[in-house]
Amino acid sequence: MNKPFSSIDILGIPFANATRNQFLDQLQGRIEHHQNTFVVTANPEIVMYARKDPAYRKLILTADFISPDGIGIVKASQTLKTPLPERVTGYDIFTHLLNWANQNKKSVYFVGAKPQVIKQLKLKLAQDFPNLQLTGAHDGYFKSDTEIVNVIEKQQPDIVFVATGFPNQEKFIAHNRHLTKGLWMGVGGSFDVFVGAVKRAPKWWQVHHLEWFYRLITDPRRLKRQLIIPQFMWKIHQLKK
Template identity: 55%
Template structure:
């Protein structure tokens, strides 16, 4: 990572950038405008725990330029460690902000991920909402061989590449192929589903109370098993704090 240590908060070995959403947006704007190759990881407790159990993945995400605190669990973990993070920066909010910024500055974006029907819907949604943003290309997330996609990215040279295939696949795709375009590369999970309305995001009140996770479980009860990672994550964070005392 490119950030000095004083701007980082390390949780279970994963170094998060400690800044505000506005400051981070400015950093990314500048890097995109200067055609600097940039890899951003949007990490929540699930990703941190997966990295803890898979050292190759941990090394991969630590090779990124920035890891941002996507989940409220990361913010809580930082408080437990007595190194508070200034602000949560959600992957979805950063994604939509960059689409809007790209629209106003005539940038281009490439989209990889989601189901075939969702990526088709995404093309229409982005064209309608962000008409001055060039859609450099799209591809659904159901591919066995990425050579054709990567070759297209290399030809198009988009300012931003958004990969929504879920972890660890999206970060593996980015690390393997980021050298092909001098722009932003960011993994954003299910953001295409949310932008197209395929999956409804929690209302603002729930977001403000940091209860988006609960809203999603209510809407998708099958996700409840994924919540089991949270107490395990918090126990490991408490163990980290005790080891430093």
């Protein structure tokens, strides 16, 4: 297994200083060695939320790895003269680990998204990932997590993907990660994109680092959230002075 990599500090959050392939190799090695692992995929919105919520900041600092999910994080690292090699998105990690888990017959538990999305997810997994061991899948609309937690503890999945959005997914993971020796990762809206309920930006937008803008024009309700990005960059430029 590869040695852990160094980190780059962005407004008090240590991001993994690694390429996408290095990051994935590290996660796969830890799963193979049954090492308990907590992964946070963080964008500027999460960094700024952590600045105003000390409890959440303290919580995500317990993660084993924090990946630079948003291009804003990579741009910030360049501005601060401590450049990260590339963006490592939560969705890319999610889909890669799914394929790897299928090839290696690993077990996975899914929690989050709407009931209809979970139904579609199960169908897609059965069709496209026949070797993946599905230990359970539950939507994110629950009042008590007792049933979910009991299944996870009993089944001991290699990977637990939590798609309830920040900060709830990180809180759920931090509270329950001790139950298994596997990998726990918050993946936001990845289930929705995976089943086609939400369309990911086409490749051109991704390559030109405009995925955030594509999401904004296709869903104007995101405007308030996107306004966090200029605030984040302003903080970065203040540090540069």
